[in-house]
Amino acid sequence: MRYCARCGSEYQDSVVDCTDCPNHPPLVSAEEMRERGLPLPHELDQRRFVRAGIADDPVTAQIFADVLEEHRIPLIVRPGRSGVVDELTTGNLLPWWELLVPDTDQVRAARLLEEEKIQGRAYADEAGRAAEEEELEDERARQAPVDTAPPAL
Numbered sequence: 001m002r003y004c005a006r007c008g009s010e011y012q013d014s015v016v017d018c019t020d021c022p023n024h025p026p027l028v029s030a031e032e033m034r035e036r037g038l039p040l041p042h043e044l045d046q047r048r049f050v051r052a053g054i055a056d057d058p059v060t061a062q063i064f065a066d067v068l069e070e071h072r073i074p075l076i077v078r079p080g081r082s083g084v085v086d087e088l089t090t091g092n093l094l095p096w097w098e099l100l101v102p103d104t105d106q107v108r109a110a111r112l113l114e115e116e117k118i119q120g121r122a123y124a125d126e127a128g129r130a131a132e133e134e135e136l137e138d139e140r141a142r143q144a145p146v147d148t149a150p151p152a153l
């Protein structure tokens with residue numbers, strides 16, 4: 001038997017590509033499915049998905065998803081407010097997205113997301129500081145003709 005690593009379909013040995021999936025990915029052997037940690041169709045999917053991190057907005061969620069995909073970690077992104085109730089009735093005004101990964105990948109995934117988060121924050125800080133400095137410069141320029149005292153910190 002041959003298997004599609006994307007959708008998990010089972011095919012006769014004579015079949016080469018998955019006919020169900022877009023771009024028709026090549027089929028793999030049962031051994032390769034196992035090596036990749038993918039369940040065969042007759043096996044129960046025993047992977048348990050646990051939270052690796054959260055994102056406050058869809059852009060961040062997408063960045064995190066890209067990072068995990070790059071490291072080939074399976075991912076489920078669950079919008080925190082997926083449901084039939086809206087923010088007015090739930091009172092939950094802070095949207096966040098939950099990123100779920102197999103428990104076997106959780107430690108690795110959480111570390112990757114943390115690294116990404118720290119980097120992202122560094123960029124944001126830099127941008128914020130640059131804006132502040134610019135503002136300070138403007139302030140000084142405006143005060144320069146009359147104010148000779150050193151600028152207050």
Ligand SMILES: [Zn+2]
Pocket residue numbers: 004005006007008009018019020021
């Ligand atoms: Zn397929």
